[in-house]
Amino acid sequence: MSDPEGTFGSGSGRSAQDPVTGFFVALRDAWLAGAALGENLTAPSTAGGHPGAASPAASLLAPMIGALGKMADFAAANRQRFDQPGAGPAARAASPGASDAAAAADFLLPIGHAMTIAANRSISYWLGLARIFESHQAGLAQAVGLEAATEPGKAGSERLVAADELRALLREVADLATREARLLQNELGSLDESIAQNFQQPDLADSYHRRWRSKI
């Protein structure tokens, strides 16, 4: 993680980036920053135990960062094509001179979009989790200090209240996870649909145009 330029592509630092290259470089840098943060957080434990081992965050994020670097390079190499307005896959299908490399570039933007969606949902999940813990903080602290503080007669009912509080916390955490997963599914489903529409053959008669919606 100490030499991202050498290890994970050379997109960063390129002058006069086009928007597509810039997009991937920014994504890659964001992941790099996240990985570095993860390394810093886990540094004391890993430094003591296994000096040579990579941190879990670095191991998990390395393939993602590498892929983004490659995509940035690829986008930069094909920037001329991105500058041409209306050069979608359907138009290129009608043009026999289009290159394979340019065709592959059509996948880059959706992949970048998918990664942004995933990153957003991930952030949203952690923020939601923080909010839930914040809202239950007082109740849980009260529950922890309950045993010593309560009169014998009241202990039973107050423990039930504390248990209720804890169960509400667990439900909200579980609800948050499923909600974020459903949002992720919906957003990826919409992207999936737009890719399918984009790659529809332009010369088919109306009756053969796809009418169904894709499912993931």
Next chain:
Amino acid sequence: MAQLRERIARWIDDCDGEMREALEWQFLTGSKYFRPLTIFSCYRAMHRGPIPEQIMQSALVIELFHNVSLIVDDIVDRSPTRRGRATMHTRFGELSALMASGYIVAEGYLQLKQDLAGIALFSELLKRLGVAECMQWRLRRQPLGIEDWRRIAGEDTGSMFEICACLGDRSGRLRKFGGLLGLLYHGCDDVGDVKGLAALGGGGEEDLRDGILTLPAALAIRDPAAARIFCDPQAGNLAELGAYFVAKLPEAEAYLDKIAQEGRTEAQSFASSPEPLLALIERTRQLSRY
């Protein structure tokens, strides 16, 4: 909604003469059609254009099945009246009321015709309602909490509205919204009963007598003195327990506001046009505020 009313009237006309009077008594007065409205609103939240035939059919059948649950509830609760008039079993006898329930269920499935997804959803509903009633009865007079109330209400009224949402949008995206709407409806009903309101059909006295875990009850029995009366009605009088419930009404209203907010967030996150769903939430929330 006028179209739905006409359909119900036509359906009754086509039913066996032996059943017709009882069905007219049950169906042709006083319904709020809140469940069909939920189906239509969920359809409009996800689709454009006029309401299709399949959705109209679903709206008719949900009203049929809802009435089955009312007839059975009234028999079990020994309720003499509902919304100010005699219940079906009081008017026509228990045997007629029970037979009419079975007749309505069978008719409901016939009305669905080829709608296999609808048939699966209505089957899920009947099963869950049966389980919820048994669970609610088994858990009566126990010192349980808000989370238990959520679970019971979620399976009881929650399952009804969950299925309404699924019948309306047909993609499953609004299922959770429907569940929250049902929970809100159930909670407003509980609070309305404690306020002594007739707006939702009454029923508060039966719940109090039977030790049913309502939202105000779940909040009130956090107090050991209230819990003692709730768990053992011989330990104090029901009026005293009722006073504990009344004291918890502001807290119950605040909790309902929280559920309403969960519903709004769900609608805004998953509906293409959330406006009809937001209106539904507001309308439901008003039910305890008369």
